[in-house]
Amino acid sequence: MHLSLQHTGFLSEDCDDTVIELSKLSIAESEHEVTVLENNFHDTSSRVSTARDYVLRRCNQTDAIYFDECYPESVLKNCRKIGEGVYGEVFLWRARDGRARVMKIVPIAGTTKVNGEHQKDFHEIISEIVIAMELSALRAPIDEIRRGLDEGETIDALDLHSVENATDVFNEVLAVRCVYGNYPSRLLDLWELYDECNGSENDNPAILPDDQQYIVLELANAGQDLESFEFNNAEQAHALFLQIAFGLAVAEEAYQFEHRDLHWGNVLIAPTDQKVSLQI
Numbered sequence: 001m002h003l004s005l006q007h008t009g010f011l012s013e014d015c016d017d018t019v020i021e022l023s024k025l026s027i028a029e030s031e032h033e034v035t036v037l038e039n040n041f042h043d044t045s046s047r048v049s050t051a052r053d054y055v056l057r058r059c060n061q062t063d064a065i066y067f068d069e070c071y072p073e074s075v076l077k078n079c080r081k082i083g084e085g086v087y088g089e090v091f092l093w094r095a096r097d098g099r100a101r102v103m104k105i106v107p108i109a110g111t112t113k114v115n116g117e118h119q120k121d122f123h124e125i126i127s128e129i130v131i132a133m134e135l136s137a138l139r140a141p142i143d144e145i146r147r148g149l150d151e152g153e154t155i156d157a158l159d160l161h162s163v164e165n166a167t168d169v170f171n172e173v174l175a176v177r178c179v180y181g182n183y184p185s186r187l188l189d190l191w192e193l194y195d196e197c198n199g200s201e202n203d204n205p206a207i208l209p210d211d212q213q214y215i216v217l218e219l220a221n222a223g224q225d226l227e228s229f230e231f232n233n234a235e236q237a238h239a240l241f242l243q244i245a246f247g248l249a250v251a252e253e254a255y256q257f258e259h260r261d262l263h264w265g266n267v268l269i270a271p272t273d274q275k276v277s278l279q280i
Helices: 051-058 122-137 140-150 183-198 234-255
Strands: 001-005 008-010 080-086 090-094 100-108 174-179 213-220 268-270 277-279
Touching: 051 122, 051 174, 090 183, 090 213, 122 174, 122 213, 140 234, 213 234
Parallel strands: 001 268, 008 277
Antiparallel strands: 080 090, 090 100, 100 213, 174 213
C-alpha cells in the first residue's frame, strides 16, 4: 500500500455490480484448470484453460520470455537490491523511461525449494497478481482528473461526482511479466553485495536451475516504509491515517477487499505537494 502525506480518494454510495471476484476463480486440483470470468460473465471468449494461461494473459504474453532478453544487463545498470522475503527478491532500478521502479522477483512452478519453502505454482499466485492489478486500477479515474487539471480544466468541468470507487493509495502496478532462464548475472552480483553489507536470510538465487520460471512485478517506487519513517508533526500522522482508512473503504466497496496483512512494513510513504481532495 502506497500513501502520500496528503489524501485523494473517492467513495461511491453504490458498489458497481461488475467486479473482479476471486471467488470466481475455479481451480481443479488435478489439472490446475481455471475458469476466470471478468466483468462480462457471459463472455466465454475470455475463458482460459489453465492457471498458467491466465497468468500469461495478465502479463499480455503468449509464453514466458527469456529473463536476459526481458531484462538485459544494459537495462539493469542503475539497479540495487533493496529488500527480500520468503517469496523472493526486491530490486530498485531505473527503466528505459527514466522512471524508478521496484522489481519483485518470485520463482514459480519449480521443484527447487526457495528459502526453505516450496515454490508457488501458477494457480497459487493468481490471487496476488489479480489483487495487485485491480487495486492499482482504482487509481485510473484520479490520473484522468489530474491530466484534466494539468490541461487547465476546472473542478466543476471534471464532474467529480460521476467518479465511483477511486483511490490512489494502493501501489501502482506498472507491469507483470513471466520470464524464465538463468538469474541475470547483474542481479546475482547485486544480491551478493546486499548479503555482504546487510546479511541476507535468503538462498542465493544462483541455486535455481537454468529453466526456472519467475513472475516479475514491476511497481512504482512508493517511498519509505512506515516502520522507518519519522513524522514531522501530528498533521502528517493524521493524513496517513485518513488515507489508510478511506483507501481500504474504497477497495472494500469496489471489490469487497479485505487487507489481512496490514503491518507497518506494508505501508509506504512518499512526500507530495498534492492538495487534499476527498469526495464521499
